[in-house]
Amino acid sequence: MTVSAVFVWSSAPSWARDNESASVDIDALAGCLASSACLVTQTTSGLIIGMLLFLVAVGLTLIFGVLKVVNFSHGAFYMFGAYFAMTAYQLTGSFALAMLAGAAGTAILGLIFERVFMSRVYGADVLMQLLVCYAFVLIFDDVVRIIWGPEFRSMGMPSAFQVMPLFIAGGVVPPYYLLLIGVALVAAIVLGIGLSRSRVGKVIRAAAHNPGMVSALGINTGLIYGGVFALGGMLAGLAGALAAPVRSLTPGMGFSVLIESFIVTVIGGMGSILGALIGALLLGLIRSFGSLGFPLFTEGLMYLFMVIVLVSKPTGLFGKEAA
Amino acid sequence: MTRTRTPGISRRSTLALMGAGAMTFAAPWVARAQAKTIKIGMPTILSGRVAQLGTSSRNAVMLEVEKVNAAGGLAGRQIEMVIRDSKGQPQEAARVARELVNTDGCELLLDGEASSGSFAVHEVARDLGVLCIHTCSEASSLTADPKQHIPNAFRCVRQGIHDSIVGGSYAASIAKTKGLKKWATCSPDYAYGRDTTGEFTLYLKRFAPDVEIISESWPKLFQPDYTEVVTKILQAKPQALYSCLWGGDLTSYIDQANIYAMFGQMEVFAVNMADYTALTVVKNLPKGIHSGNRYIKTFPTTPENAAWGDAYKAKYNEYPTNWSWQNATAVMFLAEAAKKANSADGKKLAEVLKGLTIKCPFGADGTVTMRGDDHTLVGYAIGWGTTIPQEPYVPEVKAGDWKTIFELEAEWKKSKGYT
Numbered sequence: 001m002t003v004s005a006v007f008v009w010s011s012a013p014s015w016a017r018d019n020e021s022a023s024v025d026i027d028a029l030a031g032c033l034a035s036s037a038c039l040v041t042q043t044t045s046g047l048i049i050g051m052l053l054f055l056v057a058v059g060l061t062l063i064f065g066v067l068k069v070v071n072f073s074h075g076a077f078y079m080f081g082a083y084f085a086m087t088a089y090q091l092t093g094s095f096a097l098a099m100l101a102g103a104a105g106t107a108i109l110g111l112i113f114e115r116v117f118m119s120r121v122y123g124a125d126v127l128m129q130l131l132v133c134y135a136f137v138l139i140f141d142d143v144v145r146i147i148w149g150p151e152f153r154s155m156g157m158p159s160a161f162q163v164m165p166l167f168i169a170g171g172v173v174p175p176y177y178l179l180l181i182g183v184a185l186v187a188a189i190v191l192g193i194g195l196s197r198s199r200v201g202k203v204i205r206a207a208a209h210n211p212g213m214v215s216a217l218g219i220n221t222g223l224i225y226g227g228v229f230a231l232g233g234m235l236a237g238l239a240g241a242l243a244a245p246v247r248s249l250t251p252g253m254g255f256s257v258l259i260e261s262f263i264v265t266v267i268g269g270m271g272s273i274l275g276a277l278i279g280a281l282l283l284g285l286i287r288s289f290g291s292l293g294f295p296l297f298t299e300g301l302m303y304l305f306m307v308i309v310l311v312s313k314p315t316g317l318f319g320k321e322a323a
Numbered sequence: 324m325t326r327t328r329t330p331g332i333s334r335r336s337t338l339a340l341m342g343a344g345a346m347t348f349a350a351p352w353v354a355r356a357q358a359k360t361i362k363i364g365m366p367t368i369l370s371g372r373v374a375q376l377g378t379s380s381r382n383a384v385m386l387e388v389e390k391v392n393a394a395g396g397l398a399g400r401q402i403e404m405v406i407r408d409s410k411g412q413p414q415e416a417a418r419v420a421r422e423l424v425n426t427d428g429c430e431l432l433l434d435g436e437a438s439s440g441s442f443a444v445h446e447v448a449r450d451l452g453v454l455c456i457h458t459c460s461e462a463s464s465l466t467a468d469p470k471q472h473i474p475n476a477f478r479c480v481r482q483g484i485h486d487s488i489v490g491g492s493y494a495a496s497i498a499k500t501k502g503l504k505k506w507a508t509c510s511p512d513y514a515y516g517r518d519t520t521g522e523f524t525l526y527l528k529r530f531a532p533d534v535e536i537i538s539e540s541w542p543k544l545f546q547p548d549y550t551e552v553v554t555k556i557l558q559a560k561p562q563a564l565y566s567c568l569w570g571g572d573l574t575s576y577i578d579q580a581n582i583y584a585m586f587g588q589m590e591v592f593a594v595n596m597a598d599y600t601a602l603t604v605v606k607n608l609p610k611g612i613h614s615g616n617r618y619i620k621t622f623p624t625t626p627e628n629a630a631w632g633d634a635y636k637a638k639y640n641e642y643p644t645n646w647s648w649q650n651a652t653a654v655m656f657l658a659e660a661a662k663k664a665n666s667a668d669g670k671k672l673a674e675v676l677k678g679l680t681i682k683c684p685f686g687a688d689g690t691v692t693m694r695g696d697d698h699t700l701v702g703y704a705i706g707w708g709t710t711i712p713q714e715p716y717v718p719e720v721k722a723g724d725w726k727t728i729f730e731l732e733a734e735w736k737k738s739k740g741y742t
Contacts, residue, residue, distance in 0.1 A: 028558075032558060038558050041554045041557065041558065042551075042554055042558075045550045045551050045553075045554040046551075048550055049548055049550055049551065052548075150370070150374040150375060150378070151374070151375035151600070151604075152375075152570060152571030152574065152604060153604065154574050154578060154604045154605060154606050155606070156578075156606025156607055157578065157581065157582060157606070157607055161582065162581075162582075162607060164584055165582065165583055165584050172554070172557055172583055172584075174582035174583055176582050177550075177582070243547075243548075245578065246575070246578045246579045246582065247547050247548065247575050247578070247579075248570075248571035248572070248574045248575040248578075248604070250571050252371075253547065256545065256546070256547050257547060287551050288550075288551045288554070290551075291540070291551040291552060291555050292555055292558070295539070295540065295541065295555075296541065298551070299543065
C-alpha cells in the first residue's frame with residue numbers, strides 16, 4: 001500500500017460522482033430483451049418472485065372473496081410457515097417434512113385464529129376487523145420473538161438442491177427455483193380446478209355469494225369459513241416454507257410480503273384467483289426487468305402499474321363489479 | 324443572650340432554596356453528583372430487526388461494568404446502568420436520552436444507537452452538557468465534521484472512512500494480483516450503504532486506477548428477495564462484487580446468490596461478512612468471501628482478545644458482535660479516565676479522555692487511543708481477510724496500516740472541508 005502518489009481531489013469528490021447511478025437504463029433493458037440468455041434468466045427471476053407472491057396473495061384474496069374480511073394479519077402466516085419449516089428441517093433433516101410442517105402448521109393456526117377470534121368480528125365494521133388483525137400482527141411477531149428469538153435465522157439450502165444451476169438457452173436457472181415455481185403452479189391449478197369443479201368448491205363459491213342461503217340448506221357455514229381461512233393460511237405458510245431456504249427469517253418478515261400481496265390483489269381484483277396469479281406474475285416481471293431498465297424506480301413501477309390499473313379498471317383486472 | 328427570629332423562612336433562605344431548586348431542575352445530574360452510585364444511561368436498540376446488535380451492546384457493557392464494580396467502581400462509585408430501548412427511532416433515542424438524564428438521574432451517557440439515532444443523542448448531549456460516549460455510530464461525520472464537535476462527546480467506534488481506506492487498499496491489491504478490472508456493487512439504499520460504497524470505490528480506484536464500476540444495485544433496506552438483483556449482476560458479468568449489505572439482508576443475499584453459483588463466477592468483497600451475527604447464521608457459507616473484520620476473536624491474534632470473546636460467549640452463550648467490542652471499550656475508557664482523574668465527574672472525565680491511550684484487547688498493538696482533536700477512537704484492530712465455512716471463519720486477516728489510514732484520513736478531511 002503506497003501513500004506517496006499524488007492524489008488530486010476535484011471540487012466534487014469522485015466518490016460522490018460515482019454514486020450518481022442512472023435512474024433509467026434503457027440500453028440495459030433493450031440489450032436484455034435482445035439476448036436469449038438474459039431473457040431466460042430475468043423471466044425465471046420474475047416467475048420466482050411472482051409465484052411466491054401468488055401463494056400469499058391468493059390466500060388473501062380467497063379469504064376476502066368468501067369471508068369479506070381484509071386479513072391484515074395474513075403476512076404472519078407466511079412468517080409462521082417459514083419458522084415451522086425451519087424447525088421441522090432442523091429436527092428431521094427432511095425438506096419434504098419441512099414443507100409439510102410449514103403448510104399444515106399454518107393451516108391449523110389459521111383455523112384456530114378464525115374460529116376463536118375472527119369469527120367474532122364478522123358482523124363488526126371494517127375498522128374493528130382491521131384493529132383485531134393489526135393486534136394479531138403484533139402478537140404473532142412477539143410470539144415468534146419469544147419462541148425463536150429476536151435475531152434473524154436461516155434454514156439453509158437442503159443438500160439435494162446445492163447443485164450447479166441449469167443453463168437454458170444461455171440463461172441461468174437454479175433447480176430449487178424450478179421446484180418452487182412447479183409447486184406454486186400445482187397449487188394454482190389444484191385451487192382453480194377445486195373451486196370451479198368440486199362439490200366443496202361449489203359450496204365455497206355459494207357461501208361467498210349467499211351465505212344465508214347456504215346455511216338454510218343445512219350446510220355448516222362456520223366450517224366453510226374456518227376451512228377457507230385454514231386454506232388461505234396454508235398457502236401463505238407454504239410460501240413461507242418455500243422461501244425459508246433462501247430468505248432470512250426474522251420476526252416481522254411477513255409485513256413486506258403483505259404489502260406486495262395487497263398490490264397483487266388490487267391489480268388482479270379482490271376475490272379473483274386468476275387475478276391474483278396474473279397480478280403476481282406481472283409484478284414479478286416488473287421487478288425483474290424493471291431492475292435492469294429502471295434500477296432506482298423498480299418499486300415505483302409496481303405502484304405506478306397499480307395506479308394505472310385502478311384508474312382504468314377500479315375493480316382490478318379480473319375483479320367483478322359489486323352487484 | 325438569645326436572638327429571636329421571626330417565624331417562617333427568611334428571605335435569604337428562600338432565595339437559597341429557590342436557587343438550589345432551580346439548579347436541581349436545570350441540571351439534575353449536578354445535584355446528584357455526590358451520590359455513592361453513579362448512574363450511566365444508555366439508549367440502544369432492543370427491539371426490531373437489529374435488536375440483536377443492541378442486546379449485544381448491552382451484554383458487553385454489563386460484562387465490563389461488573390469488572391469495574393468488582394474493582395471498586397468509577398472513582399469509588401459503583402456503576403448502575405440504566406438501559407432503555409429506543410426501538411431504533413432517532414426521535415425516541417433523543418427522548419430516552421433526555422429522560423435518562425433529567426428523570427433517572429444518569430450522570431453519563433453511553434449512546435448505543437445506530438448512526439441515525441446517534442446524531443439525535445448528540446444534540447441532547449450538546450443541550451444538556453452531559454458526558455456522552457457514542458458506541459455504535461460509524462458515520463465519519465459524527466466526529467470528523469467540526470460543526471458536530473462538542474467538548475463533552477466522544478466516539479468509541481470504528482469509523483467508515485477508516486474501513487474504506489483499509490478495504491479499498493486491500494481490494495486493490497487483490498484486483499491487481501488477479502486482474503479484476505470490472506466491478507459491480509450491491510449495497511442497501513440508504514445513507515450508510517451509499518456513503519460506505521462510495522468511499523470504498525474511491526479508495527479502490529485510487530489504489531487500482533484501472534478498476535471500472537460496471538453495475539450498481541441498490542436494494543432497499545430489509546428487502547426480502549434479491550433475485551432480480553442477483554440476476555442483474557450475473558448479466559453484467561463483473562469480475563468482482565462489493566457489498567455492504569449486513570445482518571439478515573446479507574445472509575439472505577448469500578443464500579439467494581449461492582443457488583445461482585454466483586460466488587464461483589466472481590470475487591466477492593462483503594465488508595460486513597466477518598461478524599459472528601452473519602457467520603454463524605449462514606448455513607452454506609461460501610469459501611473465499613473477502614471481508615473486513617467486525618468482531619472476530621481471532622483478530623487481533625492475541626490471548627487477551629480470544630479470552631474476551633470466550634468470556635462473553637461463556638456468559639451469554641453467543642459470540643459478541645461488532646457493537647459489543649465497541650461498547651466494552653467505552654467502559655474501559657471510562658474506568659481508566661476515572662482512575663486518572665480520581666473522579667467520576669463528567670467534565671473531569673472529558674478532560675482526561677482527550678488523547679487517552681489505554682490497554683485494550685481490541686487494539687492493533689494492544690492499545691487504543693481516544694484521539695484528542697476530534698474525540699474519536701483510533702488504533703483499533705482493522706483488517707480484511709477471506710472466509711472459510713467453519714471456525715475460525717476468517718483464518719487470516721491482513722491488518723491495515725494506521726500510518727496510512729491517518730495520512731489518507733487527513734486528505735479526506737481536507738477534501739470535505741473539515742480541516
